[in-house]
Amino acid sequence: MYRKEKPLPMKSSASMICNNLTILNNAxxxxxxxxxxxxxxxxxxxxxxxxxxxxxxxxxxVTLRNGRALLVLTSLKGIQVFEYxxxxxxxxxxxxDSNADVSDQTNFGRGIAAxxxxxxCIGHNVAVCDLVGDGDSLVSSDEDGNIVIWKCxxxxxxxxxxxxxxxxxxCSLAIWKGILVAxxxxxxxxxxxxxxxxxxxxxxxxxxxINAIDIAKDSGLCVSASQDSYVRVWQLIPGSSPSIExxxxxxxxDQQLVGAKFIHEGGRGFCITGYDCSxxxxxxx
Amino acid sequence: MSQKTLPLxxxxxxxxxxxxxxxxxxxxxxxxxKAKKVLHDIVSTMFHKRFVEELFKPQPLYSKKAxxxxxxxxxxxxxxxxxAASMDKLxxxxxxxxxxxxxxxxxxxxxxxxxxxxxxAIRKFVDGQDAILQQVEYVYKLLLETFGSMTSGGFHLIxxxxxxxxxxxxxxxxxxxxxxxxxxxxxxxxxxTGPVPFGTQIPGTIRTYDSSGKETKSAGFPSGGNYHQQMxxxxxxxxxxxxxxxxxxxxxxxxxxxTQALKSRTTTISDIENQAPDxxxxxxxxxxxxxxxxxxxxxxxxxxxxxxxxxxxxxxxAVLYKPVEVPESQVVxxxxxxxxxxxxxxxxxxxxxxxxxxxxxxDDLLDLMDSAN
Numbered sequence: 001m002y003r004k005e006k007p008l009p010m011k012s013s014a015s016m017i018c019n020n021l022t023i024l025n026n027a028x029x030x031x032x033x034x035x036x037x038x039x040x041x042x043x044x045x046x047x048x049x050x051x052x053x054x055x056x057x058x059x060x061x062v063t064l065r066n067g068r069a070l071l072v073l074t075s076l077k078g079i080q081v082f083e084y085x086x087x088x089x090x091x092x093x094x095x096x097d098s099n100a101d102v103s104d105q106t107n108f109g110r111g112i113a114a115x116x117x118x119x120x121c122i123g124h125n126v127a128v129c130d131l132v133g134d135g136d137s138l139v140s141s142d143e144d145g146n147i148v149i150w151k152c153x154x155x156x157x158x159x160x161x162x163x164x165x166x167x168x169x170x171c172s173l174a175i176w177k178g179i180l181v182a183x184x185x186x187x188x189x190x191x192x193x194x195x196x197x198x199x200x201x202x203x204x205x206x207x208x209x210i211n212a213i214d215i216a217k218d219s220g221l222c223v224s225a226s227q228d229s230y231v232r233v234w235q236l237i238p239g240s241s242p243s244i245e246x247x248x249x250x251x252x253x254d255q256q257l258v259g260a261k262f263i264h265e266g267g268r269g270f271c272i273t274g275y276d277c278s279x280x281x282x283x284x285x
Numbered sequence: 286m287s288q289k290t291l292p293l294x295x296x297x298x299x300x301x302x303x304x305x306x307x308x309x310x311x312x313x314x315x316x317x318x319k320a321k322k323v324l325h326d327i328v329s330t331m332f333h334k335r336f337v338e339e340l341f342k343p344q345p346l347y348s349k350k351a352x353x354x355x356x357x358x359x360x361x362x363x364x365x366x367x368x369a370a371s372m373d374k375l376x377x378x379x380x381x382x383x384x385x386x387x388x389x390x391x392x393x394x395x396x397x398x399x400x401x402x403x404x405x406a407i408r409k410f411v412d413g414q415d416a417i418l419q420q421v422e423y424v425y426k427l428l429l430e431t432f433g434s435m436t437s438g439g440f441h442l443i444x445x446x447x448x449x450x451x452x453x454x455x456x457x458x459x460x461x462x463x464x465x466x467x468x469x470x471x472x473x474x475x476x477x478t479g480p481v482p483f484g485t486q487i488p489g490t491i492r493t494y495d496s497s498g499k500e501t502k503s504a505g506f507p508s509g510g511n512y513h514q515q516m517x518x519x520x521x522x523x524x525x526x527x528x529x530x531x532x533x534x535x536x537x538x539x540x541x542x543x544t545q546a547l548k549s550r551t552t553t554i555s556d557i558e559n560q561a562p563d564x565x566x567x568x569x570x571x572x573x574x575x576x577x578x579x580x581x582x583x584x585x586x587x588x589x590x591x592x593x594x595x596x597x598x599x600x601x602x603a604v605l606y607k608p609v610e611v612p613e614s615q616v617v618x619x620x621x622x623x624x625x626x627x628x629x630x631x632x633x634x635x636x637x638x639x640x641x642x643x644x645x646x647x648d649d650l651l652d653l654m655d656s657a658n
Contacts, residue, residue: 204490
């Protein structure tokens with residue numbers, strides 16, 4: 001279904017951080033932007049979709065040295081650091097380049113990861129691992145695998161649902177057409193109905209920790225990448241009890257995968273990053 | 286990044302150091318009594334009560350360079366001497382061994398079991414030495430207090446912190462290459478066979494549920510791997526079965542410390558942090574390494590240990606291992622050993638420590654240093 005394509009080299013390797021790859025597909029301008037974290041730096045690569053131009057850029061990452069949770073989001077022209085305060089209000093401010101284009105951010109959902117020790121917000125009493133947003137829904141997950149669904153009304157957030165965890169971290173979330181997909185540290189993927197939080201399907205998907213999942217918006221294809229070196233593609237099936245089917249699986253030998261993103265809304269291609277490796281690997285149909 | 290990583294990093298690297306030194310001491314036919322003394326001295330310095338207590342305080346990891354200084358001192362805590370090339374090689378072997386163990390751990394919690402494997406081995410090395418055994422027991426106690434009830438998420442953060450510390454280190458180690466667990470580009474082989482972490486499912490099943498929560502369908506998919514379930518979880522009891530073999534001694538007479546650690550050293554971005562370490566962290570680490578160095582004796586019937594199979598090879602390596610020149614303009618070198626001679630420096634160091642950890646306790650540390658000297 002997919003075949004491996006030529007990898008894209010980065011200036012430095014990817015760190016062991018969940019969801020360590022983010023992509024901005026700027027179809028109008030014909031550019032694809034990639035960002036991968038290397039310790040305190042972010043590798044930024046911009047390619048034209050016809051593959052003719054490649055420019056490298058590295059941007060300093062505002063570090064998490066004080067142990068506080070910061071949400072780091074990379075966008076077209078800079079990096080924005082999001083901070084999450086104790087009242088569960090999500091607010092954010094740009095700390096990126098002076099020309100950071102805030103208008104690129106239409107929701108909270110893109111490429112965010114946050115972990116902090118002793119970090120509290122209402123609804124979670126352990127460190128938050130990932131956030132995902134879609135329309136007026138915001139979903140957060142934590143180290144114990146608890147998932148909280150929030151509704152955004154104006155500038156306030158209210159909790160609309162909660163899925164209790166089983167002690168396994170939930171490090172990656174994705175939403176599509178009322179389906180919530182959550183990936184866990186024990187290699188399982190849960191498929192839930194976003195409105196009710198009800199479990200539709202549970203997949204024993206990987207042999208190790210799952211570090212990243214992503215969904216192609218136009219097709220409902222979902223990609224999962226794990227430390228077991230495997231990347232798998234699934235088809236989500238909407239409904240009152242959403243379900244999931246296996247589509248494709250392959251391995252990137254000896255790489256503990258840390259990031260996965262579709263490069264195409266229809267899911268015709270995706271790319272992945274691995275710990276300690278400075279290539280972005282590509283799979284295309 | 287986890288603030289609790291330093292003790293694990295230190296104990297595991299220290300454990301690997303003891304394995305390697307033990308093997309080399311035998312290979313070089315050092316008289317048993319001397320060899321024992323070296324290992325006892327090193328373990329006793331490594332687990333110096335005050336030093337260990339400092340280690341277990343929540344704090345960030347230091348730069349690679351600063352940590353290396355500590356191990357430099359530790360290796361010389363006894364009557365044994367290593368030249369620069371041998372020390373470099375020792376450190377490379379230690380770090381790659383621990384990187385391998387962390388990389389291959391099935392679940393982040395395994396890092397505690399790996400640490401306990403090292404502790405168990407260290408305890409055996411100092412068998413019969415009651416004073417040192419007491420120190421070792423104390424470290425067990427601190428480990429279990431700090432990590433015994435840590436959640437999977439907490440260990441995950443520690444694992445990430447460790448792996449990011451070891452990022453971009455791709456030194457090829459012959460014993461790994463021979464065992465085919467490392468490839469020629471320095472990457473560790475990830476097997477798609479073997480056990481899945483205890484308590485988790487073998488990949489390959491999709492279970493579907495209806496709106497009442499009843500399982501309606503169970504479908505399979507090809508997982509590509511050949512996994513099996515682990516029957517038993519590792520025990521963190523004082524004398525429990527750790528189950529994992531990671532962290533145990535992989536050297537033996539038949540499997541010597543390989544003398545040809547191949548390395549391709551290129552300056553990468555990550556060296557930036559080495560070039561500009563956090564000055565406060567560095568000052569405190571200097572103190573720690575000084576504490577270790579405090580018990581160092583320079584006289585006595587010392588001997589030189591060679592990590593290479595012959596002196597000639599060591600000389601050649603000395604050329605190869607020449608450190609990469611890095612601009613050190615941002616690094617302020619504080620030589621604590623001359624503290625008594627330079628009042629200005631002692632004053633600055635005093636200020637730095639006060640800033641670092643707030644009021645109290647620090648005077649004691651300096652006193653201890655003085656008394657040790």
